[in-house]
Amino acid sequence: MPVPFLDLKQQYAAIGAEITAGLTEVFENTAYILGPKVRAFEEDFAAFCGIDHCVGMSSGTDAVHAMLAVSGLPRGSGVILPPNTFTATAEGVVMAGLVPVFADVDRGTWNLSPRAVEAFLEENSRGGRSVDPRSGAAVSAILPVDLYGRPAELAEFENIADRFGLLLFEDACQSHGASRGGRMTGSFGSAAAFSFYPGKNLGAWGEGGAVTTRSGEMAERLRSFRDHGSSRKYFYSQIGHNYRMEAIQGAVLGVKLRYLPDWNRRRAEAAARYGELLAGCPVELPPAEEGVVHSWHLYAIHTEARKELGEYLASKGIGSGLHYPYPLHLQEAYADLGYGEGDFPVSELNSSRNITLPMFPEITPGQQEEVASAVAGFFG
Ligand SMILES: Cc1ncc(COP(=O)(O)O)c(C=O)c1O
Incomplete structure (x- = not known):
């Protein structure tokens, strides 16, 4: 039985009609950009995250760029981030006029290592500030990534950021x-x-993103930045962008947000089931941790034979992915930062070993058994 990597059609079949009803309102009002649907979603998503403000954006890439651009970080200063992430994390740093400063990830958690960050900041401390020896940039911020949906050590990073006078x-x-x-x-x-x-745990019917913040002032700057830096009609207080969220996406996301807790619960059940089904296979499974609620956006395993395993799964009609096969510090786009092979051994090892298995809320135990027996079959 083929098993897709992701199956959005089932979600559409379940709630498509409910969403479409909300879209008619947008079309009838002809308010296609921002407007009440986006505002309502922003309020609901802020409440969902337990934070004061949410500002809807045109994509996640634009959200990373916007939050860094309006943060007041000195131009040319450094932002610490992991190399094991999607390129958009580092793109946002560069687009905001800042310098990516990579630090290694943890072998056990696959996320940015607080130890590596702390050691880097201590080793490169000069007169009360830490300076990236490669670029000469004074480090001003830390940007961890919740890879695969596992929250990074965020409270620990808050403490590190406080200790070194950085923003998080x-x-x-x-x-x-x-x-x-x-x-x-x-x-x-x-x-x-x-x-x-669209493929995220909470996915639009197109592109979409958001920034959440506790600061009302930052939320205001973000609202202005996403709308050409306008402070009021005809007046521009900063150079901004067109990063406005479409009303259609606000309407879609507003409906889908109500289903997200149940979808995430089903993903967690599927992750636990994979854990049981794959327990006998010679692969590394995602870390299990107390006090951590994972969103299970992606279910990754590690094996030295990931290329061959992926090909084998494909031959059985089973989808898989690589997240991410080449770390950012070795990508051509970041070559001018001067990093080389061996600079971040754990990121390089993890990049060479990860493979992601089918994961979506509607995946059935039967489909997961199919995936697990193919993995077991591959290893003989
Ligand atoms: C870690 C990470 N950062 C940034 C992005 C960029 O988001 P978007 O594709 O909405 O621009 C993504 C999405 O693919 C991502 O996974």
Whole structure:
């Protein structure tokens, strides 16, 4: 039986009609950009994250860019982030006129290592500030990524940021509804960026993103930035962008948000089931941790034979993915930062070993058994 990597059609079959009813209102009002549907979604999503403000954006990439651009970080200063992430995390840093400063991830958690960050900041401390020895940029912020939906060590990063006088931002593009120690992702640090790319746990019918923040002032700057830096009609207080969320996406996301807790619960059940089914296979499974609610956006396993395993799964009609096969510090786009092979051994190892298995709320136990028996069959 073929098993797709992701199956959005089932979601459409279940709630498509409910969403479409809301869209008619948008079409009848002809208010296609921002407007009441986006405003209502922003309020609901802020409440969901346990934070004061949410500002809808045109994508997760734009959300990362916008939150850093309006944060007041000195131009040319450094932002620490992991190399094991989607390129958009680092793109946002560069687009905001800042310098990506990579630090390694933890072998056990696959997320940015607080130890690596702390050691980097201590080793490179000069007269009360930490300076990236490669670029000469004074480090001004830390940007952990909740890879696969596992919340990074955000409270620990808050303490590190405080200790070194840095700001903390979060790339929560994969972690809608995740929490750590009872605190939701999106509620830590200065601001967090979310993506509503269709395949995300909370996905739009097109592109979408948001920034969450506790600061009313930052929310205002974000609202202005996403709308060409306008402060009021005909007046521009900053250089901005067109990062406005479409009304259609606000309407879609407003409906889908109500289903997200149940979808995430079903993903967690599927993750637990994979854990049982794959227990006898010679692969590394995602870390199980107390006090951490994972959003299970992606279910990754590690094996040295990931290429062959992926090909074998494909031959059986089973979808898989690579998230992410080449770490950012070795990508051509970031070559001018001067990193090389061996700079981040754990990120490089994790990049070479990860493979992601089919994961979506509607996946059935039968489909998961099919995946697990194919994995077991591959290893003989
Ligand atoms: C970690 C991470 N950051 C940023 C993004 C960018 O989001 P978008 O695709 O909505 O621009 C994504 C989404 O793919 C992501 O997974």
